Amino acid sequence: MGPERLAELIRDRQPCVVLTGAGISTESGIPDYRSPTGIWTKYDPMEYATIDAFRRDPVKVWDFYARRLQVLRDAEPNAAHLALAELERRGYVSAVVTQNIDRLHERAGSRNVIEVHGSIRTSSCLSCGERVTFAEVVRLLESAPAPPCPRCGEILKPDVVMFGELMPEAEIERAFELARGAALLLVVGSSLEVWPVAGLPQETLDAGGKVAIVNRGPTQYDRRAALTIDGSAGEVLSAVVEALDGYGESR
Numbered sequence: 001m002g003p004e005r006l007a008e009l010i011r012d013r014q015p016c017v018v019l020t021g022a023g024i025s026t027e028s029g030i031p032d033y034r035s036p037t038g039i040w041t042k043y044d045p046m047e048y049a050t051i052d053a054f055r056r057d058p059v060k061v062w063d064f065y066a067r068r069l070q071v072l073r074d075a076e077p078n079a080a081h082l083a084l085a086e087l088e089r090r091g092y093v094s095a096v097v098t099q100n101i102d103r104l105h106e107r108a109g110s111r112n113v114i115e116v117h118g119s120i121r122t123s124s125c126l127s128c129g130e131r132v133t134f135a136e137v138v139r140l141l142e143s144a145p146a147p148p149c150p151r152c153g154e155i156l157k158p159d160v161v162m163f164g165e166l167m168p169e170a171e172i173e174r175a176f177e178l179a180r181g182a183a184l185l186l187v188v189g190s191s192l193e194v195w196p197v198a199g200l201p202q203e204t205l206d207a208g209g210k211v212a213i214v215n216r217g218p219t220q221y222d223r224r225a226a227l228t229i230d231g232s233a234g235e236v237l238s239a240v241v242e243a244l245d246g247y248g249e250s251r
């Protein structure tokens, strides 16, 4: 059985590092980007998600983000986020590297989270460097279509990595270091198409580690993975936690 086998891998191959993508948050009601119902089927990323688009027309980009922020504000961590936080508490997971900007790992209780695409936690002013919180941005959006910098009045930019922007260097370095040191890299809800995340499983494999994948749909690493499970992240990871309970009792 998939989840039992995954529990064995996690137990036997420490440290285990987890890599998550949009697929882990769809069960929280947050649409992903690239699936047939994903955000990019309705919005052209070139018009809404590039730094050039933001510089050209920040109000238009904020119209898109304001809708997303509402969804993100109302979303709650699901069974998969909670299971990963529980596995970290029990010492089975050493870190979570995530492509997601939704803060749901943190809200579920995960502590060692590396956000390689930034997060909606803050927005920054590209002009004067002022940084404001998510709550403040939500408040500013109540009276303006795009939030102005409280210090200089320029329109703020969400601290998420847009296409055409540099990735946060320290986080990327940490993610690669974790992937190289992982005896098991557990991929959850990522189709592994976007760099840098797409390169992380190769780092683990090259260093002698194994890769396990829980994802709806295929990935380029399926044939090289020790285990792939095509299913609901929430169901699979909850079953893994349960299976590891059993190990605890028999020890």
Ligand SMILES: [Zn+2]
Binding pocket: 125, 126, 127, 128, 129, 130, 149, 150, 151, 152, 153, 154
């Ligand atoms: Zn400013």
